[in-house]
Amino acid sequence: MFGARKRLQELEAELHLARDQEQRLKAQLAEAAARYDELRGKDAIAVENEIAAARRRLKDLVAEAEAQAAENTQWRGEATKAWTEMQQRIGSAQSELQGIRAQIVETQETALLQEAGIYEYRHRLADxxxxxxxxxxxxxxxxxxxxxxxxxxxxxxxxxxxxxxxxxxxxxxxxxxxxxxxxxxxxxxxxxxxxxxxxxxxxxxxxxxxxxxxxxxxxxxxxxxxxxxxxxxxxxxxxxxxxxxxxEKERVRAERERQRDEAQAQREFEREKARLAKEQSHWRTAMEKWTSAGDAAKVAEAESKLAELGEAMQSVAEREANIRTGWVYVISNVGSFGPDVVKIGLTRRLDPTERVRELGDASVPFKFDVHALIFDADAVSLETRLHQHLAARRVNRVNLRREFFHVTPAEVLSILHTLGLQDNLVDYVEEPEAEEWRSSQRMSEPESGAAVA
Structure with a gap:
């Protein structure tokens, strides 16, 4: 096949050369005709001589043109034949290639993974x-x-x-x-x-x-x-x-994570109640002493403090009893996930930043930055509504337990305003601090410059 293609290229080159020669012959014929017209005004003998010479030249040119045309026709026939043979070989090779491909099974992992979408069950069973x-x-x-x-x-x-x-x-x-x-x-x-x-x-x-x-x-x-x-x-x-x-493993992992967070929150509730009870005991003892001493001002102060502690104790008890009350947090990790990617999650912990610190453990190279903390009596519904608003901008659209979104903190704030929940916003920071990542970037710049030098 490759030999036929080379021969075809040679024949095409020869054909182009023959066409160039034919064009030159036509030009010479045109020149002879012009010369004939020029000689009409001269004397008869000279004209006849030149006409005879011109006719002989014309006859030679015509014979040469006919010979060249015959040769061109022969070359064209050979080129056409070679081209037909090459096309037949190419067609045969393509048919053979298709037959071989029909027997090949695609097993490359990368190709299969690229084609994989959301898995569809062929047989629907419970578990x-x-x-x-x-x-x-x-x-x-x-x-x-x-x-x-x-x-x-x-x-x-x-x-x-x-x-x-x-x-x-x-x-x-x-x-x-x-x-x-x-x-x-x-x-x-x-x-x-x-x-x-x-x-x-x-x-x-x-x-x-x-x-x-x-x-x-x-x-x-x-x-x-x-x-x-x-x-x-x-x-x-x-x-x-x-x-x-x-x-099921993913669901179990998510449930265990929720249970760990719930257990940690419960331990925090117990510690907080114990701390408040201990402080209440101290103030009651102090109030008894000041009552015995007749210090009305100190007694009033103790009563005020005990009232505050009672309200705090009641608040902790309500938080403990209502499992839907908690914090919705909006955090980012520029060094790990890039800009304009945030995680929107939920925790019942008394201090939500403790949960954020746990998320920034050894599984990611940098700590998370907190952009927004929203406290709500029904934080579960609030988190669900935010997720629904940003469903089209999820990073992972297959596993919905991965709560990362392509969105900026400012856009989350806008959604809170749309939902009428801006008053629940306890803390808001638009620009991530990303201290560790920025420091790492600065430290790597001299190394890059030294490598280039």
């Missing part, structure tokens, strides 16, 4: 336990089908050395070998299954079945359609089971 039970029943059906010789079909009239018994034995042995190869591939697909690989695995197993049918064509050996459907269903159930297990 992973139900999927596991369904898988066990399906595996039993697969074993029964293989045991009862319903997994593979083959010819029954094959003979070897004119012996039907020997022929049946050969067909049976080959059938077992083919079925074992198919089952090995199916088991491998099950073992290496990931939800995003499901379609690739089904395609791969189907092509293995086609290859077995092609190899066993002389004996009509085929994997039974019903058995193949069972094994494809096994792949689907396995992918569903793995996806459901991961979904």
């Amino acid at each position: 992973s336990v139900a999927y596991k039970a369904s898988l066990e029943r399906l595996k039993d059906s697969i074993k029964v089908a293989a045991k009862n010789n319903h997994a593979i079909t083959a010819t029954t009239n094959w003979t070897v050395n004119n012996s039907a018994v020997e022929g049946q034995r050969m067909v049976r042995d080959f059938s077992k070998l083919m079925l074992r190869a198919y089952n090995t591939e199916a088991d491998n697909c099950v073992r290496s299954m990931r939800p995003y690989r499901l379609e690739s695995a089904k395609d791969r197993l189907t092509k293995v079945r086609d290859i077995i049918s092609r190899l066993g064509k002389t004996m009509h050996i085929n994997i039974a359609a019903g058995y193949h459907r069972l094994r494809l269903e096994e792949l689907e159930l396995t992918a569903d089971y793995l996806a459901k297990v991961e979904e």
Whole structure:
């Protein structure tokens, strides 16, 4: 094919050269005609001589042009023939390439992950336990089908050395070998299954079945359609089971995190109540002494303080009793997630900054910056409403427990104004401090300059 293409290029170059020569001949003919017109006014003998010479020259030019035209026609025919042959070779190569591609199964992880979207369950079951039970029943059906010789079909009239018994034995042995190869591939697909690989695995197993049918064509050996459907269903159930297990794990992780935060909040409530009770005890003792001493001013001060402590104790008790009361926080981490990305979460802790400090642990390189703290009696509903307003701007649209959004603190403040909750805003900072990240940036600048130098 490459040789034909090179020959075609050479012929095209020669054709261009011939066309240039033809153009030059035409120019010479035009020049001769002009010369003929010029000679009309001269004396008859001179004119006749020049006309005769011109005619001879014209005859030579015409003969040369005809020869060149014939040669050009020959070159054009050869070029057309070479081009046709090359097109036929290219068509044959493309057909062969398509046939090879049809046998290839896409297994590259990056390509499969790029095509993966939100996982869609093929079989809707309640939980992973139900999927596991369904898988066990399906595996039993697969074993029964293989045991009862319903997994593979083959010819029954094959003979070897004119012996039907020997022929049946050969067909049976080959059938077992083919079925074992198919089952090995199916088991491998099950073992290496990931939800995003499901379609690739089904395609791969189907092509293995086609290859077995092609190899066993002389004996009509085929994997039974019903058995193949069972094994494809096994792949689907396995992918569903793995996806459901991961979904349940994520839900358990989120619930454990919520419980840890709730337990920490409960411990803070208990410590705060103990502190307030201890302080109340001190003021009661002091008030008794001042009452005995007849110091009315001190007694009034103690009563005022005890009233404040009583209100504080009641407030803590109400916070403890109402599990929906708490803080909605808006935080960012420029060094970890870039600008204009915030996390909007909820905590029932007495001091919400404690929860923010916990989030900035070893799992991220820099601490979180607090942009807004909103206290509300129904903080759960407030957080849900904010999340709904920003649903289209979620960073992770698959796992909704990841509460990160492409939004600025100013836009969150605008939403609070829209919801009429600006009065609940306890603290607000628009520009992140990001002290550790900015310091790290400054420290890396000299190193970069030194490297360039």
